[in-house]
Amino acid sequence: MAELITYRDAVKRAIAQEMRRDDSVYLIGEDVGDAGGVFKATKGLLDEFGPVRVRDTPISEEAILGAAMGAAMTGLRPIAEIMFSDFLATCWDLVAVEMAKTRYMTDGQVTLPLVIRTANGGGLRFGAQHSQAVENWAMAVPGLKVVAPSNPHDLIGLFAAAVRDDDPVLFFEQKSLYPTKGHVEEGEIVEELGTAKIVRSGTDVTIVALASMVRRAEQAADELAEQGISAEVIDLRSLVPLDATTIIESVVKTSRLVTVEENPRLCGWGSEVVSLVAEEAFWHLDGPLTRVTTPHIPLPSADALEDEVLPSVQRIVDGCVKAVS
Amino acid sequence: MGASQPAGDVDPSTLLPPAEPVHLLDPDGTYHEDPDHPVDLDDDQLRMLYRHMVVTRKVDREAINLQRQGQLGVYASLLGQEAAQVGGAFALSEEDWVFPSYREMGAAVTRGVDTGKMLHLFRGTWLSDHDPYEHHFALYSIPIGTQALHAAGFAMGAKFDDNPIVTMAYFGDGATSEGDPHEAMTFAGVFKAPVVFFVQNNQWAISVPLDQQTAAPTLAHKAVGYGMPGHHCDGNDVLATYAVTRKAVDRARSGAGPALIEALTYRMEAHTTSDDPSRYRTRQEEEEAAKTDPIVRYKLFLEKEGLLDADLGEQVEAEAAAEATRMRDEIYEAPHGDPMELFEHVYVDDTGHFERQREVLATELAARDGEVSA
Numbered sequence: 149m150a151e152l153i154t155y156r157d158a159v160k161r162a163i164a165q166e167m168r169r170d171d172s173v174y175l176i177g178e179d180v181g182d183a184g185g186v187f188k189a190t191k192g193l194l195d196e197f198g199p200v201r202v203r204d205t206p207i208s209e210e211a212i213l214g215a216a217m218g219a220a221m222t223g224l225r226p227i228a229e230i231m232f233s234d235f236l237a238t239c240w241d242l243v244a245v246e247m248a249k250t251r252y253m254t255d256g257q258v259t260l261p262l263v264i265r266t267a268n269g270g271g272l273r274f275g276a277q278h279s280q281a282v283e284n285w286a287m288a289v290p291g292l293k294v295v296a297p298s299n300p301h302d303l304i305g306l307f308a309a310a311v312r313d314d315d316p317v318l319f320f321e322q323k324s325l326y327p328t329k330g331h332v333e334e335g336e337i338v339e340e341l342g343t344a345k346i347v348r349s350g351t352d353v354t355i356v357a358l359a360s361m362v363r364r365a366e367q368a369a370d371e372l373a374e375q376g377i378s379a380e381v382i383d384l385r386s387l388v389p390l391d392a393t394t395i396i397e398s399v400v401k402t403s404r405l406v407t408v409e410e411n412p413r414l415c416g417w418g419s420e421v422v423s424l425v426a427e428e429a430f431w432h433l434d435g436p437l438t439r440v441t442t443p444h445i446p447l448p449s450a451d452a453l454e455d456e457v458l459p460s461v462q463r464i465v466d467g468c469v470k471a472v473s
Numbered sequence: 474m475g476a477s478q479p480a481g482d483v484d485p486s487t488l489l490p491p492a493e494p495v496h497l498l499d500p501d502g503t504y505h506e507d508p509d510h511p512v513d514l515d516d517d518q519l520r521m522l523y524r525h526m527v528v529t530r531k532v533d534r535e536a537i538n539l540q541r542q543g544q545l546g547v548y549a550s551l552l553g554q555e556a557a558q559v560g561g562a563f564a565l566s567e568e569d570w571v572f573p574s575y576r577e578m579g580a581a582v583t584r585g586v587d588t589g590k591m592l593h594l595f596r597g598t599w600l601s602d603h604d605p606y607e608h609h610f611a612l613y614s615i616p617i618g619t620q621a622l623h624a625a626g627f628a629m630g631a632k633f634d635d636n637p638i639v640t641m642a643y644f645g646d647g648a649t650s651e652g653d654p655h656e657a658m659t660f661a662g663v664f665k666a667p668v669v670f671f672v673q674n675n676q677w678a679i680s681v682p683l684d685q686q687t688a689a690p691t692l693a694h695k696a697v698g699y700g701m702p703g704h705h706c707d708g709n710d711v712l713a714t715y716a717v718t719r720k721a722v723d724r725a726r727s728g729a730g731p732a733l734i735e736a737l738t739y740r741m742e743a744h745t746t747s748d749d750p751s752r753y754r755t756r757q758e759e760e761e762a763a764k765t766d767p768i769v770r771y772k773l774f775l776e777k778e779g780l781l782d783a784d785l786g787e788q789v790e791a792e793a794a795a796e797a798t799r800m801r802d803e804i805y806e807a808p809h810g811d812p813m814e815l816f817e818h819v820y821v822d823d824t825g826h827f828e829r830q831r832e833v834l835a836t837e838l839a840a841r842d843g844e845v846s847a
């Protein structure tokens with residue numbers, strides 16, 4: 149029996165699933181215990197697992213990741229929470245320079261099986277310093293895996309895969325998705341990292357989307373259908389590893405590509421997808437490779453303004469029409 | 474020189490905070506003179522401290538209301554911390570600079586910053602924030618502790634220019650765990666920057682209490698590690714926060730370097746309007762803390778000294794109410810800007826690529842609006 153749960157509750161269920169299964173998994177972060185997380189995504193975990201395995205820390209992102217990295221070296225499987233993904237910038241040395249390089253620089257002798265969870269992206273009017281979609285920062289660093297689920301089911305399955313993976317994984321929870329719901333079956337859920345999902349098949353244009361943009365891409369596909377355009381929607385799910393096969397196969401079929409990205413324009417993840425397709429599927433293309441992104445500006449916090457600049461269903465439709473015509 | 478030689482030229486014991494926090498006013502308003510912390514204020518200035526605290530409390534309450542009415546995205550109340558903020562900021566000269574966190578409405582009121590403008594940040598109105606250069610009051614810092622670095626850097630810059638100003642960074646007990654204030658204090662100590670680090674220890678960092686934040690005897694003790702004096706005071710005693718800050722500011726201005734102040738207070742409200750403190754602290758604790766209300770205590774003092782009668786009290790209340798109404802009207806009337814303006818202040822000059830994106834968005838919005846009206 150599948151149950152309808154929120155993305156927020158999926159986080160809790162995913163963490164609990166992995167902590168029950170494996171004693172070496174623990175959670176560390178700011179306000180994750182008594183408060184249950186500022187997004188209430190870790191509520192109840194302290195009660196079930198106790199203060200040793202669910203650990204509130206002083207406010208130091210650098211020390212949280214340092215603790216996670218050190219613990220991972222001892223063989224534990226830490227889950228570290230960075231409250232807002234913007235704050236990854238305060239501890240980026242640990243992520244990009246230390247964690248990402250450790251396995252490589254020790255000839256594979258030291259692995260860091262840890263997960264960094266973080267609330268990413270806009271949509272909640274938190275303004276320029278608490279709304280950034282930074283998945284493309286992480287994607288630019290060799291040695292990191294980068295995951296961003298779009299729905300409760302995938303969140304649990306990909307989270308489990310991230311915890312069980314031996315590389316450091318950056319796990320982006322899109323914060324405007326926390327209240328959204330989806331069906332999730334009972335029992336353990338584990339998926340595979342690096343597998344994109346075709347969430348809707350079509351023949352005229354391939355839309356590649358991530359996290360909160362997936363739902364919008366599906367809505368755009370509905371509108372396009374009314375105009376007689378058949379769109380295939382791919383939920384990328386993870387940026388590293390990137391499921392190039394699914395993307396290329398789809399474009400070979402549709403001959404057109406549109407990426408839908410929440411990140412600001414320059415060097416957004418879609419530019420990688422677009423260049424991949426340009427190189428590998430060029431002779432199959434029948435239209436301009438098109439990117440729908442947030443402009444290259446910091447996000448505003450006023451509701452109306454934020455909505456104007458994040459990719460809307462209408463802008464996705466327009467992008468697809470442009471790619472097809 | 475031997476490797477074990479201390480780097481500093483000061484006796485560490487002279488940097489230690491006092492055994493007891495500096496406290497000049499009893500809860501019943503009785504004043505104790507302390508020769509080390511003189512209060513050099515005239516009667517008007519003493520009344521002004523009261524005025525600032527009362528206005529602060531009123532606009533703070535009104536800001537919470539505005540958030541509840543959907544006018545602000547979020548708001549961080551400073552209820553209970555009025556004496557810490559007002560006393561501290563009052564010790565600065567007009568030319569000095571304040572580098573606030575996100576909870577510093579009391580410091581803003583003291584500096585004369587337009588309270589309505591302060592709230593635009595929480596409303597998300599585009600292009601309507603206060604001008605930091607007008608009252609030497611920097612942008613609210615929401616990433617924890619970063620303002621300590623800005624304050625130290627600004628002080629170093631001013632010193633380089635022989636500009637005799639002092640900067641003051643306000644931050645919280647929780648912020649002392651971040652690297653940023655630590656690194657700021659290290660620099661300030663080494664470069665003898667004229668900066669005062671003012672910690673409002675309100676006992677909580679969202680849900681984390683002080684004893685889970687630090688193992689230090691007091692936050693003021695940390696000063697010794699940076700080679701600067703540590704001050705410890707009752708943060709709900711506005712005369713103590715004023716006098717202690719004044720001492721630190723004068724010393725910094727004289728060229729003797731930075732200081733760290735810990736003002737003991739209590740966050741009487743939730744962390745922000747999005748927070749529910751019943752998840753992590755008891756009502757009883759909150760009720761105990763409310764007994765140390767800084768405004769009540771100061772009012773008793775002024776009355777004892779014959780500086781405040783019923784008329785003046787009413788006048789101050791009326792002024793506070795008028796300010797809150799003015800702020801409220803400004804927020805209610807503030808329009809949300811034009812999305813095209815969002816491009817205006819990202820770069821000084823537009824790059825070619827950037828210009829293209831502005832055009833793309835303009836075209837998309839025009840097409841959409843055309844459709845809506847069609």
Ligand SMILES: Cc1ncc(C[n+]2csc(CCOP(=O)(O)OP(=O)(O)O)c2C)c(N)n1
Nearest residue numbers: 235576615616617645646647648677678679
């Ligand atoms: C770099 C960074 N990490 C975490 C946060 C989330 N956060 C916002 S306020 C806060 C608590 C700060 O506590 P404290 O310094 O005591 O200041 P107070 O809120 O009590 O005034 C935290 C953890 C943040 N804004 N920035």
Ligand SMILES: [Mg+2]
Nearest residue numbers: 645646677678
């Ligand atoms: Mg605090």
